[in-house]
Amino acid sequence: MQFTTDNLNSLEKRYRANLVNSLSGAKSANLIGTQNVDGKPNLAMFSSAFHLGANPALMGLISRPNSVPRHTLENIHKTGYYTVNHVTEAFYEQAHLTSARTEKSEFELAGLTAHYEEGIQAPFVAESPLKIGLKWVRTVDIEENGTHLVIGEIVFVGLPEGCLESDGTVDIQRVGSLAVTGLDTYHSLKRIWIK
């Protein structure tokens, strides 16, 4: 079956959002940790963190214009730091709860634990096996739809023993990181490539 520009434009808004969100396939499931200038922690589910370059070590993150995790961008700009925490099967349902609009702490709502590393003004998720600390570099406004590309430099990586191959590759399946497709469909990864 096919969709063309005319079909796509005439689809009901929610249906279209589900369809188009699915088209990019596998996305990484991450909790983004930030804090405001008073140190109040914030946690939000994102499926838009991506690799941007190894040297310098950069990641990109797309922030929506009026999305639920709207404090995330403001906190990044004010403190200059944020964390990317891989979500695993052990706590993905808790992680998903952070998508709800709440005045409570998302850590409390989700039953997750804040963890701090020296020099990084943002909370990590203690339950996450792969934790990345980022220093904000720049935000690029995507004028076509009001989203923002947040560019950050990796300044901290924490991962479990035994998950790093001899060539530096992280065994993501062993870490247990999940993929997301569409808006809220979670998948575990099953390796099929034998190097």
Added chain:
Amino acid sequence: MQFTTDNLNSLEKRYRANLVNSLSGAKSANLIGTQNVDGKPNLAMFSSAFHLGANPALMGLISRPNSVPRHTLENIHKTGYYTVNHVTEAFYEQAHLTSARTEKSEFELAGLTAHYEEGIQAPFVAESPLKIGLKWVRTVDIEENGTHLVIGEIVFVGLPEGCLESDGTVDIQRVGSLAVTGLDTYHSLKRIWIK
């Protein structure tokens, strides 16, 4: 175990590339189809296509400065079109061959078949079950590392019957799309979320 900025900067180049490429977790495995102004087709493996927005329907793609698929960006800029084709277990080893430097057609090298849709000046991969046609919108230069963010509007979607849920979500596991982690580790997806 941990890495901080100092550790990261002192790592051997290839080791560092493998490590940092792994940190973003699950990425989608896609073949990008383009053609030059003479209509010569080009095909290149990318793991950097991502969802940018549903209205308008936009995708982003990160193109490296001097990467193997260096014709891709030039072709997109000259013709204004490109295709994103999900890679499945049935042909991922063929797809991976397009990463090699070659003067031959990557379609020929990989044993894959070009397929065309009216109005789109770029080849699709006939073997791919989920084909997306994009019209180039704009390229944003990422000055921090010389990469390029290519923004495109989705103008065509082709997918198999029976893979679309009633709310518009594509069942990516049924489509058979793969995830990539690091530089070249492929994974199938196993759904764990029951809505």
